[in-house]
Amino acid sequence: MNSQIIKKIIKYRLFWPLVCLFAVLVVNLIRTPDFFNISINSKGVLYGYLIDIINRSSELIILAAGMTVCVASSAGTDISVGSVMAVTGAVTCFLLGTGDAYNIPYVLAVVAGILAATACGAWNGFLVAKLKIQPMVATLILFTAGRGIAQLITGGNILYIKVKNFKYLGSVLPGVPLPTPIFVAAAVVILTSVLLKKSALGMYIQSVGINAKASRLIGLNSTLIIFLTYAFCGMCSGIAGTIATSRIYSIDANNVGLNMEMDAILAVALGGNSLAGGKFSLAGSVIGAITIQALSTSLYSMGVSADQLPVYKAIVVIIIVSLQSKQFKKFFKNFSQKQKITGAGEKVTQ
């Protein structure tokens, strides 16, 4: 009876991703006991490692949400998200201007930035869905071109925004105890999951991801669905880019979202999602994204020296990924069964 419940828990999709996240956190608890302390600082803002992790992972969570639907619908990854972030920031900052007041209203500039990102996503979607180019190749175009476009917009300079309230999106709103990016990330995730669960869209995406041709034959417009997921992924990159830009109240086209596409893909994979498309779990990706950030924050808190940082990260990722691999589990199961058999055999001979 008990073992059945355990089996059920283990079979639960999010079991392994959650285990990995908790493992990272538990190691922290042992190494740095005050890791889970949360206090309120003099400005009335919650303060602690955990807040940092969630705050810093916001962009990644948003990217991972977009990436998840892309992967699910087309069995391919959008590697242009980091560059698209840079484009968004460039458009927004360019429109706002570097003067003492905004050139155009703030909301308008942010909407324009996100629209630009959505257009980038739509372009990717067009290449993947309509022209049937392999997703990685199709998005490679913007991966390389995106930063160039951003540089063109900014004229190769880092544009600083002087107006104070530009910072609010990336830091804290006055009087609110939590950093703003957390709210944005939560909103994106909740809206996305409501959209996917309450409408049939989520099921359509899965169905197209499992077999696009069969889905078309039963009357689903596969092309449109794949196109929409890429456009959505672009929009998510835009939102993430706006936050990243606001954090440093400037646009640094070379560094905004650098290597974020890899982290986003990793988040999707760590969340137990198959990169071969089909079934997906948004919650898994969110957990994956938090795990990645928890890992970097913990390595900082443990004082790992900078030159060894990538090594530790790689080791942990290898462990997590292999823990979730089916082959590895099979191998492990076989191994333990063999042990049982030989153990039983020994008993008989005795």
Add this chain to the structure above:
Amino acid sequence: MKKRLIALLMCFSLVMAAGCGAAGTDSKDSESSQSAQSSTAANDSDSNKLITIGFSQVGAESDWRVANTASVKSALSEKNGFKLIFADAQQKQENQIKAVRDFISQDVDVIAIAPVTETGWETVLGEAKDAGIPVIICDRMIKVSDDSLFSCWVGSDFQKEGVNAAEWLANYIKEKGKTDTQNVVVLQGTIGSSAEIGRTKGFGETIKKYDNFKILAQQTGEFTQAKGQEVMESFLKQYNDIDVVVAQNDNMAFGAIDALKAAGKVPGKDVTIVSFDAVKAAFKSMIAGDMNVSVECNPLHGPRVAELAKKLMNDEKVEKIQYVDEKVYPAETAEKELPNRQY
């Protein structure tokens, strides 16, 4: 069939367009380089021939780099007798190697490189040497087995900058009359870059001589504001008694200042901020009272490169290692100095 052909054609043209976008930042330069080629060919017959110089720049990752680029572009102008072919490598060494090969095939007179990394230059510099083109290395140093692969190096003495920072800090704390142990955290640059190695070494070795300083932690912020802020946030939770923050460039210092403010501390007062590079924004930050000192890392290499290129063309001997002049700018000098800053 026809439809498919059109689609294919469209796709091809789009890819081409995107490709142009990728080269976006240097498209202007490549245009001018093409015209440069043709005009140098025309000028060959002229007696007052322009010196064609190919400059491979790292990218535009910081304000410092942008100033460096501006200095190079203005010093190597046509007015001063140069044809500049400028290539932006977007922080990738392979782009730089490609650019240098392009320069060789275009048969420029002098090649100048601001290298992304220290290693991996032997082959391509060998090619330049075989082609008989002198090479000037800017900013970061390179590691090659054969010194004759480049003519000279122009740049900053990063280790001395580190030493200067440590000495200024020790003096500042002494003048403030603080005798208790000062806890220092260091935000390092990209690990392995010359600036990080030199500044870490220079600062670390010098600060050791003073008993009242203790380096609590060092961590990389990769020379960016976002990372600097993130790492500083973590430092602040780990240690509650940080007295000094040493950021190995101004951008990371800005990030650290934001993190300190968010944690309710007063940068510049509770916590002494020592920074490097001394860009214009750093002076503004010092005037605002957030930053205490910035050690200059002079990016105005252009004039020196121009002078060296002319010497090399006249077959004059040049010093292998050339340092640019660099100063320390404490906060009290900021207001006076800001109008003079070019970057």
